[in-house]
Amino acid sequence: MRSYRVDLHVHIGRNSRGEQVKVTGARDLTLENIARRARTSAGLEIVGIIDCASPRVIRDILELLDSGHMTELEGGGLWYSSPEGGGSTVIAGVELEAELPGGCTAHYLCYLPTVAAVREFSREVAKHMTNVHLSTQRVHLSPRDLASLAHSLHGLFVPAHVFTPHKGVIGGCVPRLAQAMGSDGLDLVDGVELGLSADTYMADTIAELSRYTFLSNSDAHSLPRLGREFNVITAEAPSFNELAMALRRQEGRRVTANYGLDPKLGKYHLTGCDSCGARFSLPPDAARVCPACSSTRIVVGVADRLAAIADSPTPHSPPHRPKYHYQVPLQFIPGLGPARIAVLVKAFGSELSALHDAPEPELAAVVGERIAGLIMQARSGMLQLDAGGGGQYGRVSLED
Ligand SMILES: [Zn+2]
Numbered sequence: 001m002r003s004y005r006v007d008l009h010v011h012i013g014r015n016s017r018g019e020q021v022k023v024t025g026a027r028d029l030t031l032e033n034i035a036r037r038a039r040t041s042a043g044l045e046i047v048g049i050i051d052c053a054s055p056r057v058i059r060d061i062l063e064l065l066d067s068g069h070m071t072e073l074e075g076g077g078l079w080y081s082s083p084e085g086g087g088s089t090v091i092a093g094v095e096l097e098a099e100l101p102g103g104c105t106a107h108y109l110c111y112l113p114t115v116a117a118v119r120e121f122s123r124e125v126a127k128h129m130t131n132v133h134l135s136t137q138r139v140h141l142s143p144r145d146l147a148s149l150a151h152s153l154h155g156l157f158v159p160a161h162v163f164t165p166h167k168g169v170i171g172g173c174v175p176r177l178a179q180a181m182g183s184d185g186l187d188l189v190d191g192v193e194l195g196l197s198a199d200t201y202m203a204d205t206i207a208e209l210s211r212y213t214f215l216s217n218s219d220a221h222s223l224p225r226l227g228r229e230f231n232v233i234t235a236e237a238p239s240f241n242e243l244a245m246a247l248r249r250q251e252g253r254r255v256t257a258n259y260g261l262d263p264k265l266g267k268y269h270l271t272g273c274d275s276c277g278a279r280f281s282l283p284p285d286a287a288r289v290c291p292a293c294s295s296t297r298i299v300v301g302v303a304d305r306l307a308a309i310a311d312s313p314t315p316h317s318p319p320h321r322p323k324y325h326y327q328v329p330l331q332f333i334p335g336l337g338p339a340r341i342a343v344l345v346k347a348f349g350s351e352l353s354a355l356h357d358a359p360e361p362e363l364a365a366v367v368g369e370r371i372a373g374l375i376m377q378a379r380s381g382m383l384q385l386d387a388g389g390g391g392q393y394g395r396v397s398l399e400d
């Protein structure tokens with residue numbers, strides 16, 4: 001067995017013909033660019049692309065299979081051979097907005113083992129939605145229906161960014177998964193995605209979640225954001241079946257580490273005011289008004305939501321829970337733009353190795369002592385952060 005770096009939430013902007021898949025996604029965020037960049041720049045061995053129900057994306061997959069750039073793995077998943085040598089495994093997935101009986105909608109992820117299963121899934125969900133070509137569309141199915149459909153095709157079901165006020169099932173709809181899935185539907189959940197504004201320790205204040213493997217994924221809408229959160233799994237091979245076993249912690253396979261943003265850097269950590277932009281913390285029993293401008297147009301942050309609904313104020317992590325490592329992605333380091341990041345990737349092989357492994361003197365030789373110092377502080381969790389909220393990312397603070 002060995003370790004693999006895995007990011008299971010990456011969007012597609014356009015297909016290879018330039019047709020839109022995710023309207024807010026970058027133009028160069030194509031299936032092939034993601035597969036190629038996953039390994040060579042971001043340092044990921046497995047990447048989950050979650051707009052694969054779109055017929056525009058399915059056509060790209062079929063063309064890559066035809067040309068021999070991609071092959072279906074025996075254990076499920078798609079192997080992409082990079083022109084630079086090596087390659088990465090693509091796990092085909094789908095993010096959809098499903099609705100609860102009361103009408104509240106949230107995002108859910110399904111992952112499928114084969115291209116045949118992806119096509120079947122796409123045909124089925126297309127009957128319940130307006131536009132299957134675009135990313136993360138509303139489907140007139142319940143999350144439970146979606147989970148059953150994924151499982152009927154030997155797929156996996158994972159509620160996405162569960163705590164976010166924007167389309168997270170626990171953050172925006174119901175305080176417990178059992179209310180969304182039905183108590184006998186909890187077995188249909190294969191893992192829980194934490195989202196950028198929460199970490200393991202915040203999530204482990206809810207007892208219902210302790211049975212699940214947590215996933216820290218990037219939710220990337222552009223190539224530089226690949227791997228800004230990722231998971232390390234221990235498995236025999238980079239295949240779909242091995243990933244499924246890791247999520248279910250079977251036969252020694254498991255997620256052995258989560259790497260994610262400090263939740264303070266997430267867009268929804270603090271409560272934010274839509275009217276004046278103020279960010280603040282709102283005690284559970286306080287009125288939902290902005291302390292700065294008295295507006296009631298506020299977005300309750302993940303920290304405040306969890307404080308209000310938690311079973312206990314402190315986390316109770318189960319023995320299987322791996323460590324959550326905080327990382328400040330290079331894009332957040334003040335003074336590091338795309339050009340210097342490219343230089344770091346060239347020097348150290350990937351953004352992740354520059355961020356986590358490169359020795360300080362070698363970093364300094366490439367980007368200077370000041371930035372090398374900031375990267376070292378990021379690595380040890382010593383950077384001061386201004387918390388994000390209300391849809392604005394947090395920032396590295398350079399003031400004392
Ligand atoms: Zn989403």
Ligand SMILES: [Zn+2]
Pocket residue numbers: 273274275276277278290291292293294295
């Ligand atoms: Zn306000």
